[in-house]
Amino acid sequence: MASAQTEYGVVYTPSSVVSAVEQQKPPLSDAVLEQLGVRYIRLIWCDWTNTIRYHVLARSYFCKLLRSPRPGITAPSAVLGIVFLHICKGFDLTDESLIVLDESSFRLCPYSPGHATIMGFFQNLVPSPEYGLEILWDPRTQLARVERLAKEAAGVSYLAGFEHEFILLKSTSPPVGINSADYGVSQKLPAGSVEAKVLEEIADSLQEAGIELQKYHGEAAPGQYEVITGPLPPLQAADACIATRETIFNVAAKHGLRATFAPRISAYTAGTGAHIHLSVHDLGTHPDPAGARGDEHLAPTLATKERSFLQGVVRHIPALCALTLPTKFSYERVADGILAGGTYASWGIHNREAPVRLCGYRGNHRMEARFVDGTACPHLILAGIFGAGTKAIIDREHLKTGDCTKPVATMSDEERAAAGVSNAPRLGPTLQDSRNAFKSSPVMRELFSDDFVEKYSLVNQTFEEMFVADTEEETVTKLVNYY
Incomplete structure (x- = not known):
C-alpha cells in the first residue's frame, strides 16, 4: 500500500458511492412527487447518435404507470435507428418496444421547476427465445450487461x-x-x-x-x-x-x-x-x-x-x-x-x-x-x-x-x-x-x-x-x- 506521504485526493469506493446515492432517492409515489413539487416527468433516452430524446408524462399518469405490472410506455424499436428523421436500413415501424421505467435514474430538473427526469430500459413486449425481455439495441441494456459480466x-x-x-x-x-x-x-x-x-x-x-x-x-x-x-x-x-x-x-x-x-x-x-x-x-x-x-x-x-x-x-x-x-x-x-x-x-x-x-x-x-x-x-x-x-x-x-x-x-x-x-x-x-x-x-x-x-x-x-x-x-x- 502507499504511504501517507504519497497519498492524496479523495478515495472513492463503489460501496461508499452507492450508499450515498441511495440515501437521496426514496421510492417514488404520488406523495413523494407532490413533496418534491414535481408536476411533469421527462422519460429520456439517448440513441446511437447521442441524440437525447424525451416524452413528458403528467404526474397523474406517471403514478398510474408506477402501479402497473410493467411500468413504462411503448415506442417503435426504430427510435434507436433514426438519423435526421430518416429510418435507417434494418429498422422499420412494424416492431414495438416497451421503455420500462428505471426508478433509480429519477432526478429533479432544477433548471425547469416542476419537472424531473427518468430513464428506462427498452424491452421486448414478449420475451424472445434468445434474450428474453432484453433488447440489445438499447445502450442502457448493453451497459447493464457489462456490469453484470464484470x-x-x-x-x-x-x-x-x-x-x-x-x-x-x-x-x-x-x-x-x-x-x-x-x-x-x-x-x-x-x-x-x-x-x-x-x-x-x-x-x-x-x-x-x-x-x-x-x-x-x-x-x-x-x-x-x-x-x-x-x-x-x-x-x-x-x-x-x-x-x-x-x-x-x-x-x-x-x-x-x-x-x-x-x-x-x-x-x-x-x-x-x-x-x-x-x-x-x-x-x-x-x-x-x-x-x-x-x-x-x-x-x-x-x-x-x-x-x-x-x-x-x-x-x-x-x-x-x-x-x-x-x-x-x-x-x-x-x-x-x-x-x-x-x-x-x-x-x-x-x-x-x-x-x-x-x-x-x-x-x-x-x-x-x-x-x-x-x-x-x-x-x-x-x-x-x-x-x-x-x-x-x-x-x-x-x-x-x-x-x-x-x-x-x-x-x-x-x-x-x-x-x-x-x-x-x-x-x-x-x-x-x-x-x-x-x-x-x-x-x-x-x-x-x-x-x-x-x-x-x-x-x-x-x-x-x-x-x-x-x-x-x-x-x-x-x-x-x-x-
Whole structure:
C-alpha cells in the first residue's frame, strides 16, 4: 500500500458511492412527487447518435404507470435507428418496444421547476427465445450487461467519472465564444458576467439534482469551460452524464447562449473532449492464481486485474473509437502534440499525450480515457471500454506495453521498443477506419452481438453521410446546433 506521504485526493469506493446515492432517492409515489413539487416527468433516452430524446408524462399518469405490472410506455424499436428523421436500413415501424421505467435514474430538473427526469430500459413486449425481455439495441441494456459480466465472471466492479467540456456560444453562425480568455485565468469568469452566472447556475442545479459537483473552471478555447462531476457505478455514471449535459444545455439556453459539445469548431483553437476517469475494484470473489505473471515490471503499482483491464482497453482502442469518437469531426480533435491524447494506442503515467493516462497511486489508481468526446453516447462508451477491460480480466491477459513517459509520436525507435509500442496501432485516422476496426473485432461482436455491431455501423455511416452542408462554415454551424 502507499504511504501517507504519497497519498492524496479523495478515495472513492463503489460501496461508499452507492450508499450515498441511495440515501437521496426514496421510492417514488404520488406523495413523494407532490413533496418534491414535481408536476411533469421527462422519460429520456439517448440513441446511437447521442441524440437525447424525451416524452413528458403528467404526474397523474406517471403514478398510474408506477402501479402497473410493467411500468413504462411503448415506442417503435426504430427510435434507436433514426438519423435526421430518416429510418435507417434494418429498422422499420412494424416492431414495438416497451421503455420500462428505471426508478433509480429519477432526478429533479432544477433548471425547469416542476419537472424531473427518468430513464428506462427498452424491452421486448414478449420475451424472445434468445434474450428474453432484453433488447440489445438499447445502450442502457448493453451497459447493464457489462456490469453484470464484470461482477459475475471477473469479480470486479467499476466506477466512472466524467469531465464535461463545452463551449458557450453567443452566436452559432458563425460560432463565436462568449469569452476569449485563456485556460483558468480569472477573466474567464468575471463577476457579474453572463458566463459566471451560467456556470454557477449549472453548479447549483447539478448539486440540487443529486449529482456530485467536484469543480468547474475556464478552459483553453474561446468560451470553453469544464464541469467535473464525481464517480458513480457505470450505469449511474452514464445516466448522470446525460443529466449533466441536459443541465448545461438548458441553463445556457435560459441565458440566451448555445452550449456545444462539438469536438472542434476551429483549427486555431483547442478541441472539446469528454474524458472519463475509470477505476477497477476487486470484489475478492475471483482470486488471481498464485505467483508472478511476468508483467508486473511494466506497471508495478497496478494490481493484477488492473493490469489486465488496462491491456484490454489499450488493445481495443482502434475498435472502441467507433463508439467513443463516432463522428468525422471527432478526428479533427484527435492529433499528436495538441494535448488531445495522441493517435497511438498507448498509456502513460500522468501523460496527457496518451489515449489512456494513469493517475493516482498504488491502491487508489484510476485510468483516464482521453479518446472520447461529447458526440458519443455515454452508455455505449462505458459499455465498450468496460467490456473490453472485463473480457481481458476474464481471459487473464498480460499487459504488453509499458509506461510511455513521453508522447509516442516523439519517441525514437529505441524508446518505442523499450516501451513495447514499436507496432502500436493508431487511432482512426478516419471514422471509416474506426468502423472497420469495430466490425472486425471478435471481442466487440461478443460483447454487443453481431446484430448490434452491424446495425450500429450502418447507422453511424448513415449519420456521417447525411451530416453535410454546402460550405465549411455551414457545416460547423450545423455541428454546433446539433451537439
